Amino acid sequence: MHAVLAGLLDLVAPRRCAACDRVTDLEKAVFCRACDASIEDYHGVGAVFEYGGPAADAIRRFKYEGRSDLGRTLGSRMADEAGVWAGRVDAVIPVPLHWRRRRSRGYDQAALLARPVARALRVPSLFRCLRRARNTPSQADLPRAERLRNVRGAFQSRPLAGSPHILLVDDVRTTGATLCAATDALRAAGAGEVHTLVLAVRLLGGAT
Ligand SMILES: [Zn+2]
Numbered sequence: 720m721h722a723v724l725a726g727l728l729d730l731v732a733p734r735r736c737a738a739c740d741r742v743t744d745l746e747k748a749v750f751c752r753a754c755d756a757s758i759e760d761y762h763g764v765g766a767v768f769e770y771g772g773p774a775a776d777a778i779r780r781f782k783y784e785g786r787s788d789l790g791r792t793l794g795s796r797m798a799d800e801a802g803v804w805a806g807r808v809d810a811v812i813p814v815p816l817h818w819r820r821r822r823s824r825g826y827d828q829a830a831l832l833a834r835p836v837a838r839a840l841r842v843p844s845l846f847r848c849l850r851r852a853r854n855t856p857s858q859a860d861l862p863r864a865e866r867l868r869n870v871r872g873a874f875q876s877r878p879l880a881g882s883p884h885i886l887l888v889d890d891v892r893t894t895g896a897t898l899c900a901a902t903d904a905l906r907a908a909g910a911g912e913v914h915t916l917v918l919a920v921r922l923l924g925g926a927t
Contacts, residue, residue: 790831
């Protein structure tokens, strides 16, 4: 009953911008026209946006303001970018939070982003495969060398039989240290190729 009701509300509720929450008339839009116009798309493989402006607002709301529902809309934008890996990866794996942080947040944002990506690629999302063994301090405030040291050996993976090709999914990439550490863990567990896809790239030296 609840699911049906939620589905109906989904149909009649106005679509709201992921960044500013204004109602938008754009169909299937993540952002309103104003926000969409000021978003910097990332021109390269492996990311959707440059971090900043409305994209950063949306990510902040998604991660820190309890808006787990934004995972579906933001994840579907990532799914649009994931087409280059269609038929080339065997599974999608989200970069996990440490369980303690997941418990305090109530959800694991990368797992929510990975779901629409996996669905689009018609492969499973293996959200229990990779595990953050250490609760590392937040990367956001650390310089690059510290970040590398901070996350080295932070991840462990269950064994991956048959050298599967993996698409690793996370929300934001800054130095890539976290993705590197997660990739190392997957390779050590038997993964073949490991590709990475993030929602936003934080360009060093850029604003915010
Ligand atoms: Zn907006």
